[in-house]
Every structure is written in structure tokens, then in C-alpha cells.
Amino acid sequence: MIQALSDALAERGYDTLTPVQEAVTAEGLEASDLLVSAQTGSGKTVGFGLAIAPTILGEGGAFGPAAAPLALVVAPTRELAFQVKRELDWLYAGAGARIASCVGGMDMRDERRTLERGAHVVVGTPGRLRDHIQRGSLDLGDVRAVVLDEADEMLDLGFREDLEFMLDAAPEGRRTLMFSATVPPMIVTLAKRYQRDAVRVTTLSERSQHTDIAYQALRVSQQDAETAIINVLRFHEAQNAIVFANTRAAVNRLTARFANRGFSVVSLSGELSQAERTHALQAMRDGRARVCVATDVAARGIDLPNLELVVHAELPSNAETLLHRSGRTGRAGRKGTSALIVPPKAAKKAERLLKTARVTAEWMAAPGADEILRRDEERLLADPVWDEAPGGDEAAFAARLLAEKSPEQIAAAYLRLYRQSHSAPEDLADPEMRPAPKERAPFGPSVWFALSVGRAERAEPRWLLPLLCRAGDLTPDAIGAIRVQGAETYVQIAEGRAAGFEAALGAGGQLEEGVNARRMEGEPDLGPASRGGPPRRPGGKPPHRGDRPAPQGAAPEGDRPRGKGPGKGRPGRANDAEADRDGATRPYKPRGPKSGGPKHAGPKVGGPKAGGKPGRDGGPKRGPGGPRRPKG
Incomplete structure (x- = not known):
């Protein structure tokens, strides 16, 4: 050489x-x-x-x-x-x-x-x-x-x-x-x-260039994705740290948030002038700033000799970018940490990135408040200032403190002053926890009514519910189960509202033209449930198509008829339907014969229209006396 x-x-x-x-x-x-x-x-x-x-x-x-x-x-x-x-x-x-x-x-x-x-x-x-x-x-x-x-x-x-x-x-x-x-x-x-x-x-096959970088995949809840970064910065207290985001907007948002929390922070994004970029990097090098928030493009080529921590606030788009970001730390024999913030929705992507980059990361929860406070105490006790002998002025003031305050008071005050000079850590939610389902209150004493429409008339709770409320002067809370059967539909009405319901309908019990209601003695005999499914309130969205099991006694899927027409429901969809307030599922509306009525026509009962032509399925079209589909 x-x-x-x-x-x-x-x-x-x-x-x-x-x-x-x-x-x-x-x-x-x-x-x-x-x-x-x-x-x-x-x-x-x-x-x-x-x-x-x-x-x-x-x-x-x-x-x-x-x-x-x-x-x-x-x-x-x-x-x-x-x-x-x-x-x-x-x-x-x-x-x-x-x-x-x-x-x-x-x-x-x-x-x-x-x-x-x-x-x-x-x-x-x-x-x-x-x-x-x-x-x-x-x-x-x-x-x-x-x-x-x-x-x-x-x-x-x-x-x-x-x-x-x-x-x-x-x-x-x-x-x-x-x-x-x-x-x-x-x-x-x-x-x-x-x-x-x-x-x-x-030299890419050489692993020595990666051994000084510790990769961490930090599981966080979705709402704590940004808050967890504050805890990561506080836990490591790195001399220099860089936080990577994918957009300028995210850089600006994180920079403002970190500044409000007391961090000395600068940002690098494409909207900055060369002078502003130079000042930001110089602030990191001379210690006036300790955190830099940057996009990938803006951070290309920057060199921070004391960079100890890289935080991926948002996951990069590919493995090369992950390695390039992380390669900013762990240089020249120094140790460094590369931390990926991984909310539940990004877990699969993080796994793919790490696998493609051939990097093994330690999966863990983001540091919590108690863990950070313990780390503060360890750093405080490990500070070399404890080994320095007090100077003349320091010794005099120390003697004065000991004369006026107890050692416990001095130590506690010192700890409080130390913590006040640092951003308070955040309490993070457990990323594995799921909100407990709310228990439904029992419906209470009730009276059952039978409606004169059923599956044959394509009755559905989603239009029966507003009809009951409107015609019977009820609120949804007064209606319990709505069980749609072949020729009738059974409705559960709160006992205290049953009399008012009957009075609102009048002597004929008519909800609207062609739909009547009659009071039942006791509970209807519904037999075994025709199908299961997640509980839904009346009027809610039906279960996903893939979650609907076939009705009992249905033909195998390969033998089921397809297409439109009576009895030709699509495979996997139930023909029995029931919905109630405290646990039953919602019905599915099979595709029935087309009619001359309005779109999504309601139940069809009554005789054919005089001189009317037969429907497409051979049955009569709705005559003048048939019920109209209720609005709403």
C-alpha cells in the first residue's frame, strides 16, 4: 500500500x-x-x-x-x-x-x-x-x-x-x-x-457487516402505532436516532409530535432546501438534535457517525430499503438497533420483509411505561458522574443539602428532576387483547304475534321491523325476535307494549294492506334451528355469504340447482331464516320470480289481476288486492 x-x-x-x-x-x-x-x-x-x-x-x-x-x-x-x-x-x-x-x-x-x-x-x-x-x-x-x-x-x-x-x-x-x-x-x-x-x-454474503445490528419487530396495537415510537426513543435514549416514514405528511406529523414531547428533533424531506438539509444534519452531528425524522429518498447518502437507533415508523416497501435504512447504524464496529413498528395489519408484511432480507428479528412488545422508568433508574445509577469527587463549591453545597434535607429527600428530588428533563413514557395497550363482546340483556316478559306473511312471500326482518314500528306505534327496543317461517312470521313484542300494539292495529289487526297480525297464546313451536350464525339485531347487515351454512336437508352442493326461480337458491345459502334481538341470525332473501311491481318488491299475496298475464315462473302476477312493499 x-x-x-x-x-x-x-x-x-x-x-x-x-x-x-x-x-x-x-x-x-x-x-x-x-x-x-x-x-x-x-x-x-x-x-x-x-x-x-x-x-x-x-x-x-x-x-x-x-x-x-x-x-x-x-x-x-x-x-x-x-x-x-x-x-x-x-x-x-x-x-x-x-x-x-x-x-x-x-x-x-x-x-x-x-x-x-x-x-x-x-x-x-x-x-x-x-x-x-x-x-x-x-x-x-x-x-x-x-x-x-x-x-x-x-x-x-x-x-x-x-x-x-x-x-x-x-x-x-x-x-x-x-x-x-x-x-x-x-x-x-x-x-x-x-x-x-x-x-x-x-461482500454481501459476509455476515460480519450485520452482526452489529440488532433487529426488533415491536408488536403494537393499531391506535398505538405512533405512540409506541415515543417509548422506543425513550427506552434507548440513543445519542442519535433516525425515524423513517414513507411520506412527507407523516414526517411533518411525527416531527411536530416529537417536538411537543420535548425531543430535540429535526426532519429531512424533499420539500427542504439544501441549506435547511445541511443545518438539520449539522444539528444531529454536533448534538443540538438527537432525533431525525426522514423519508427514504431524503435520507439517501446521509452519514451520522453516532447513529445508534433506526426506527421504522412505517414499514418500507421492499427488503432492499429495509437493509438500506438499517445500514445507517451498526457501522465501524459500533452496535446499533433497528426497530420495526408492527401493528396487527402489518404483521404479515413485516414477516415477508424480514424473510426476504434474510434477517432474523426478535419479536416483542414495545417497551411500556414501567419498563422505561426502570431503564431510567439503571442509566441514572450507571452514570459516571457518581465516581467523580465533588469540587470545592459542590462540596459546600452538598454539605448544606445534607444539613437541611434528609438523604431520602435529596435522592427523591434528584430522581424527580431527572424525570422532568425527559419526556414521560406512554401507557400502551396490549396488542394481543381484543375487546370483550357485550352481553345482551334478556328481553324480558313478552307476547308473541303471528304475521300473515312468510318465506313464500319473501318476508324479511329488515322491512318487517320498520313496518311494525310504524303501524304498531313501537320502538325497536320493544321488538324482540322476528322468526320468518314458511307461511307466517312470528314476532316477539314486549309484554308492556303488547296492548298498545293491538290497539294501534285496530280490530282487524292489519299492519298494512295484505299483512295482518294476530295475538298468539304462548310461544310458537319453531322446532330445531334451521341454521346457525353470528347474532344480529333486526335490520343489521346479513352474515357474509361464506359464513352461511346450507339449510338442513339441502342437496349436496354439486346437485343444487342454480339460477333464478322458486326453490333455486344459490349454493350454500339457507332458505330458512330467522332474526331476533337476542341472538338469532338474519335471513337471506333468495332470488324469486320477477314481477311487475317495484324493485325489491315485498310479499305477494292475493289473487291475480283480472286479465293479467302469468309471471315468468308460471304463477300469477300480483293483483290489485295484493300488499305493497312498505317504504323504509
Whole structure:
């Protein structure tokens, strides 16, 4: 290795190289094109800096006077470009390198003046680099090496045309190094066109880059999906944490909520200017902010050296994004945590993502309030401040405290002050609990009435119930069971309202034309229930079609008739129906013969209309004396 680079690595504390750094600097690859699969956080920036060094450095391992650039590094985002420049600055400092950046959002005139003064390496984003080439301020005639960092992301962001333009503008004899977390077909096509016998290097099979990241899948109830994030942040109290959301609206909502809870928080989304993004990241780096809420696109390329926690407030769309998000933490030998917030509706998706990413996560409940308070006490007792000897002023004040207050009062007050400086944890609902079903009160003493319509007339509780209330001056609470039978329907009326019901109907007991009611002695003999099903109140929605068992004695499903007409109900649907207030099911209305009456016609009784034509099923059409379907 070149001595200047070796000294720079030793100064930065590099004892050994990472797998990707060793792979790209292997003997025999000094002049080869490389197609490298490496994950975020694997040390690839230093890796390609070491890989192109033999190509761009002069004799003695040092750069000559700066003129036209010798190397071009292309990155998908401004943040990643600045990060690459910072890494190459210290790596090539001993070799006398001059490194320039060209990124969107910065003053193009300043960049032009920098390029005119000369640079050995230029780092930039595709759009801005192309602008400089087209304007003549960036000359690629002397370029010996081109590096495409995060090539798959640049293609995803629509930079293919810009990349091809720059690669066509570079000399044919250059080296081309492509670094990509994945190698989709577009990358393969680009490599075949612009690389010469590229050596394929992959370190994705190495598990060492993932061992420092602990994945957690946190089960939460649907209503606690966002509240649980507050508890996760409080439980870990990470030096730096990033919370990923899928939309700008979610980023803004979470940022406002965290700020209201006392967290020092910044946000990153596409609506921010470059200056606002730079200030937000600087606040995270210097400790003024500890939580960053971001979308995937806005967070591309950001580097937070002390990032300890990644929270997926909303699950990513694919496994690659999951790994890319999580790869922000657990870098350079540090431990990190990647926590997925998983409400019940997202459990299956979370399982698929983890399986596709080949990641094993620990499934657990989100930390509760008691657990967080215990963790606070542990952190408080483990604080190194306890081991420091008190200074002069501190000793005097400590003696004064002990003279005026008891040790228990001092300790309790200190604990209260500690907790007041932190956001209070939230009580979370048990994600496994389901609300207990409400018990129905017994209907009480009642009187049964028989109505003169049944299944033959297509009677249904959903239109009988409002008819009973309207004609009999009742409220729904006064009506119990409604049992539809073949020729009659039995209705249960509260005993205290039965007399008023009869009085409202009059001597004939007529509810409406063709529907009469008569009082019964005792309870009707209904026989065994024809079918079961979930309990429904009259007027409620019928059970789902798939939940309706076939009526007793029905033919096997393959032998049942289909189509319209009497007795030709669809397979699996019951012809018996019953509905009551305290537990019976609702009826199903089979498709009967069409009539000349209104849509969803009610029961048909009475003689045929004089001179009327027979119905489609051979039966008579409703005559003038037949009942009309009640409205409502």
C-alpha cells in the first residue's frame, strides 16, 4: 500500500481493513474495472479511494500540480457526495490532493472557479456534473478513473442518461468502478457497455457487516402505532436516532409530535432546501438534535457517525430499503438497533420483509411505561458522574443539602428532576387483547304475534321491523325476535307494549294492506334451528355469504340447482331464516320470480289481476288486492 495512504489509515485508527476494502485492493486488480456489491456502511468509500490510488497517484505516491481532474466520483445525492469528499480529503491529505465538489443546490460560479484552479479528484451528483461538462468548466480529457457510487440508486432516481453522458465523455482507456448494493439488470447492462472485462466483487454474503445490528419487530396495537415510537426513543435514549416514514405528511406529523414531547428533533424531506438539509444534519452531528425524522429518498447518502437507533415508523416497501435504512447504524464496529413498528395489519408484511432480507428479528412488545422508568433508574445509577469527587463549591453545597434535607429527600428530588428533563413514557395497550363482546340483556316478559306473511312471500326482518314500528306505534327496543317461517312470521313484542300494539292495529289487526297480525297464546313451536350464525339485531347487515351454512336437508352442493326461480337458491345459502334481538341470525332473501311491481318488491299475496298475464315462473302476477312493499 502507498505510504501516504497507510499513514492516513493509521492516523484514523484503522487496524484492519473491512472485507470490501480488502477485496478491491487485492493483488492483481490495480488496473482492472470493478463491479462491486457492497452494502451501506461497509467502508466502500475508503475502499474505492484505495482502489483508484495506484491509477491516479504519480511516482512516489504523491500528486503533482492540480490541473484537469484525474478521477471522477459520482454519487446519487448531495449528502453522499459531501460525505465522499470528506473521506477522500483525509485519505489523500498526505499525498497533496486537491478535491473539488460539484453538487446541485450549491453556487455553480464558486464551483467553476474551483475547477479553474485545478483539482485532482472531482466528486459530484450526476445533474450538476453534466451541467459543468456541457458548459465547458469540467474537462474529462485526463480522467483515469471513474467511480459510480450507489449506482443502483442513481438508476432508480432516473440518472441513467446523465451517467451515460459522462461515461461517453470520459477517455476510453479509463478504469470504471461501479459500487452497488444490488445488481439489477440495468446495472448489468451499464457494466457491459462501459466496462472492460470487469472483475465481479461481492461482500454481501459476509455476515460480519450485520452482526452489529440488532433487529426488533415491536408488536403494537393499531391506535398505538405512533405512540409506541415515543417509548422506543425513550427506552434507548440513543445519542442519535433516525425515524423513517414513507411520506412527507407523516414526517411533518411525527416531527411536530416529537417536538411537543420535548425531543430535540429535526426532519429531512424533499420539500427542504439544501441549506435547511445541511443545518438539520449539522444539528444531529454536533448534538443540538438527537432525533431525525426522514423519508427514504431524503435520507439517501446521509452519514451520522453516532447513529445508534433506526426506527421504522412505517414499514418500507421492499427488503432492499429495509437493509438500506438499517445500514445507517451498526457501522465501524459500533452496535446499533433497528426497530420495526408492527401493528396487527402489518404483521404479515413485516414477516415477508424480514424473510426476504434474510434477517432474523426478535419479536416483542414495545417497551411500556414501567419498563422505561426502570431503564431510567439503571442509566441514572450507571452514570459516571457518581465516581467523580465533588469540587470545592459542590462540596459546600452538598454539605448544606445534607444539613437541611434528609438523604431520602435529596435522592427523591434528584430522581424527580431527572424525570422532568425527559419526556414521560406512554401507557400502551396490549396488542394481543381484543375487546370483550357485550352481553345482551334478556328481553324480558313478552307476547308473541303471528304475521300473515312468510318465506313464500319473501318476508324479511329488515322491512318487517320498520313496518311494525310504524303501524304498531313501537320502538325497536320493544321488538324482540322476528322468526320468518314458511307461511307466517312470528314476532316477539314486549309484554308492556303488547296492548298498545293491538290497539294501534285496530280490530282487524292489519299492519298494512295484505299483512295482518294476530295475538298468539304462548310461544310458537319453531322446532330445531334451521341454521346457525353470528347474532344480529333486526335490520343489521346479513352474515357474509361464506359464513352461511346450507339449510338442513339441502342437496349436496354439486346437485343444487342454480339460477333464478322458486326453490333455486344459490349454493350454500339457507332458505330458512330467522332474526331476533337476542341472538338469532338474519335471513337471506333468495332470488324469486320477477314481477311487475317495484324493485325489491315485498310479499305477494292475493289473487291475480283480472286479465293479467302469468309471471315468468308460471304463477300469477300480483293483483290489485295484493300488499305493497312498505317504504323504509
